[in-house]
Amino acid sequence: MSVFIIRRLLQSVVVIWVMSLLVFGGVYLIGDPIDMLINPEADQEDIDAAIRALGLDKPIHEQYWFFLINALKGDLGSSFIFNEPALQLILARMPATMELAFASLFISIFFGIPLGMWAGLHPESIAGRSIMTGSILGFSLPSFWVGIMFIMFFAVILGVLPSGGRAETTEFLGMQVSFLSWDGLSHILLPAVNLALFKLSLVIRLSRAGTQEVIHQDYIKFARAKGVSEKRVILVHVLKNILIPVVTILGLEFGSVIAFAVVTETVFAWPGMGKLIIESIDQLDRPVIVAYLMIIVFMFIVINLVVDILYSVLDPRVRLQDVKA
Amino acid sequence: MEDETPTLAVEDLKTHFFTKLGVAEAVNGVSFTVKKGEVVGLVGESGSGKSVTGFSIIGLVDHPGRVVEGKILFKGEDLAQADDDRMRSLRGRRIAMIFQDPMMTLNPVLRIDTQMIEAVQAHEQVSEKEARETARDALVQVGIPSPDERLKSYPHQFSGGMRQRVAIATALLHKPDLIIADEPTTALDVTIQGQILHEVQKLCRETGMSLIWITHDLSVVAGLADRICVMYAGQIVERGEISDVLDHPLHPYTNGLIGSVPSHNRRGQPLAQIPGMTPSLLNLPEGCAFHPRCPRADGACFVQPQVTEPAKLGHEVRCVHPHLEQA
Ligand SMILES: Nc1ncnc2c1ncn2[C@@H]1O[C@H](COP(=O)(O)OP(=O)(O)OP(=O)(O)O)[C@@H](O)[C@H]1O
Ligand code: SF4
Ligand SMILES: [Mg+2]
Numbered sequence: 001m002s003v004f005i006i007r008r009l010l011q012s013v014v015v016i017w018v019m020s021l022l023v024f025g026g027v028y029l030i031g032d033p034i035d036m037l038i039n040p041e042a043d044q045e046d047i048d049a050a051i052r053a054l055g056l057d058k059p060i061h062e063q064y065w066f067f068l069i070n071a072l073k074g075d076l077g078s079s080f081i082f083n084e085p086a087l088q089l090i091l092a093r094m095p096a097t098m099e100l101a102f103a104s105l106f107i108s109i110f111f112g113i114p115l116g117m118w119a120g121l122h123p124e125s126i127a128g129r130s131i132m133t134g135s136i137l138g139f140s141l142p143s144f145w146v147g148i149m150f151i152m153f154f155a156v157i158l159g160v161l162p163s164g165g166r167a168e169t170t171e172f173l174g175m176q177v178s179f180l181s182w183d184g185l186s187h188i189l190l191p192a193v194n195l196a197l198f199k200l201s202l203v204i205r206l207s208r209a210g211t212q213e214v215i216h217q218d219y220i221k222f223a224r225a226k227g228v229s230e231k232r233v234i235l236v237h238v239l240k241n242i243l244i245p246v247v248t249i250l251g252l253e254f255g256s257v258i259a260f261a262v263v264t265e266t267v268f269a270w271p272g273m274g275k276l277i278i279e280s281i282d283q284l285d286r287p288v289i290v291a292y293l294m295i296i297v298f299m300f301i302v303i304n305l306v307v308d309i310l311y312s313v314l315d316p317r318v319r320l321q322d323v324k325a
Numbered sequence: 326m327e328d329e330t331p332t333l334a335v336e337d338l339k340t341h342f343f344t345k346l347g348v349a350e351a352v353n354g355v356s357f358t359v360k361k362g363e364v365v366g367l368v369g370e371s372g373s374g375k376s377v378t379g380f381s382i383i384g385l386v387d388h389p390g391r392v393v394e395g396k397i398l399f400k401g402e403d404l405a406q407a408d409d410d411r412m413r414s415l416r417g418r419r420i421a422m423i424f425q426d427p428m429m430t431l432n433p434v435l436r437i438d439t440q441m442i443e444a445v446q447a448h449e450q451v452s453e454k455e456a457r458e459t460a461r462d463a464l465v466q467v468g469i470p471s472p473d474e475r476l477k478s479y480p481h482q483f484s485g486g487m488r489q490r491v492a493i494a495t496a497l498l499h500k501p502d503l504i505i506a507d508e509p510t511t512a513l514d515v516t517i518q519g520q521i522l523h524e525v526q527k528l529c530r531e532t533g534m535s536l537i538w539i540t541h542d543l544s545v546v547a548g549l550a551d552r553i554c555v556m557y558a559g560q561i562v563e564r565g566e567i568s569d570v571l572d573h574p575l576h577p578y579t580n581g582l583i584g585s586v587p588s589h590n591r592r593g594q595p596l597a598q599i600p601g602m603t604p605s606l607l608n609l610p611e612g613c614a615f616h617p618r619c620p621r622a623d624g625a626c627f628v629q630p631q632v633t634e635p636a637k638l639g640h641e642v643r644c645v646h647p648h649l650e651q652a
Contacts, residue, residue, distance in 0.1 A: 218429035224385055226444040227417030240434045
């Protein structure tokens with residue numbers, strides 16, 4: 001097990017390094033921030049001074065080298081716009097994004113699994129078919145459009161929910177969260193559902209496919225032949241088996257939930273990392289863009305590792321192989 | 326003893342599958358009885374309806390299948406009419422079933438103790454500790470060493486033979502009146518197969534339970550069963566005492582099956598095969614379903630043959646030209 005983890009960690013270091021190259025190179029290509037940063041009336045001397053101050057006069061490989069050295073010290077550069085360390089800037093917005101991402105993960109799991117199982121157990125029923133049709137819509141409708149429709153319907157027409165923003169936060173287990181108040185819940189509901197739609201559809205499909213496969217296995221028939229109640233057959237025998245693929249995929253997809261939060265946060269004016277990154281791209285605030293992308297890469301890697309470990313906890317067959325590996 | 330109610334009396338059972346392609350008459354008028362303590366072999370080729378017969382008895386026929394006709398009298402009670410709750414309370418308690426593939430009968434993600442304790446608690450309101458004791462004793466009974474440790478294992482940590490023993494132990498938990506064993510040794514290698522056969526036979530004798538042993542392999546039931554039913558295309562074509570059927574098969578199909586069993590004096594020769602294929606249930610031949618493959622078939626076989634007892638009382642056959650005393 002520990003050999004396995006060490007090997008995975010080494011792989012991760014290489015991946016992060018390659019990503020830093022790509023991200024840095026990519027961001028360099030998208031444009032010169034100077035035009036946007038500097039007052040058009042400034043004279044050449046001021047411009048040169050600003051360029052030097054930002055380190056933009058150095059050749060690209062030197063810029064990258066400084067970036068790498070500083071990154072290892074935990075410094076991903078300072079925002080051109082806010083004059084604050086980019087990392088801090090992003091980390092300050094992270095709790096809001098995390099809250100949104102976890103809320104939508106919660107929705108995906110606690111609605112997706114029961115709905116998917118129901119559709120799997122009653123594939124011919126009207127409700128079962130409706131669930132599947134709904135999941136196709138969840139897959140195919142563009143997220144921003146659904147978000148706007150949500151706002152139109154619930155905030156503008158019905159006026160029952162706020163159209164955007166995040167409520168006052170309170171301290172909970174050392175984190176700033178907003179979901180503990182009614183106001184907070186009413187603010188997070190629409191963006192969380194909006195962000196969840198894709199994953200919810202995915203979980204519904206996975207759970208349905210899993211249920212339909214598992215329900216025909218001999219061990220389900222054997223459980224019934226033992227006289228075990230139908231409730232227990234479904235909630236223990238079927239559920240435990242379909243949880244393995246669902247948890248794996250959801251875990252792996254968690255990174256993309258955070259990445260997709262960009263759209264939802266923009267539509268619902270949710271003050272998270274996604275909204276920040278869109279603004280930074282607008283203003284070519286390179287250090288923030290690079291720092292954001294690096295954090296996302298880092299998160300994907302950590303998530304992958306956690307999922308692998310979680311997977312081996314859920315599936316006893318994997319546990320054995322890990323010990324051998 | 327003779328006029329005691331039999332443990333099981335199946336009368337004219339019909340189980341059909343209503344598929345999109347048509348109605349598959351998987352079990353089409355099957356009758357047989359199993360007396361207390363008796364071992365009955367149910368033999369036939371793949372697809373002849375053996376498993377469906379077994380599942381009909383315990384009320385677990387898969388969708389889109391349904392028992393459409395007939396009686397399943399279990400100690401006098403008609404299970405074809407019983408509701409779900411009644412069936413659930415009988416399953417695992419009075420009637421147990423063991424399946425073919427021991428790799429597939431145990432849930433791979435649940436520990437053995439979970440799977441056995443739930444089987445105990447499905448029918449008895451006992452504490453988990455007591456249920457664990459019962460499970461442990463059952464494992465000992467089927468010859469599993471260090472049962473306490475084994476209870477904490479997952480199925481993949483067992484060999485095939487061990488898993489089948491766990492399944493048998495689970496079936497024995499409530500000392501049922503009837504066990505339906507659906508080819509439980511087919512997936513195992515010959516040595517293990519022999520051991521398990523021996524143990525099941527011993528357990529039956531000790532506990533007085535009745536056993537239906539489903540197989541497509543005549544040699545397996547030869548040493549085990551008291552009586553035998555030979556199935557073909559959803560019907561029982563021959564039925565009788567094991568020695569009568571094996572020594573004097575009346576039906577051409579049984580005759581063919583016996584010809585395909587390797588025996589000592591024919592070792593080295595290729596197995597005799599019954600030519601042809603099991604017919605599609607959606608499109609059964611008119612009259613006797615065996616006639617396209619039958620060496621004795623003639624015009625009379627285009628009418629559904631009746632069950633007769635041409636040789637000996639209690640040795641029944643469904644054929645117009647049975648193999649009577651051969652010259
Ligand atoms: N779920 C199902 N849906 C449709 N038809 C089915 C289903 N289960 C069984 N059948 C039909 O019933 C027939 C008999 O199946 P059964 O499983 O009883 O055969 P068997 O004698 O047990 O064969 P085997 O030796 O392969 O186990 C099959 O050929 C098939 O046509
Ligand atoms: S009834 Fe005719 S076809 Fe059928 S088994 Fe007898 S002889 Fe053969
Ligand atoms: Mg079968």
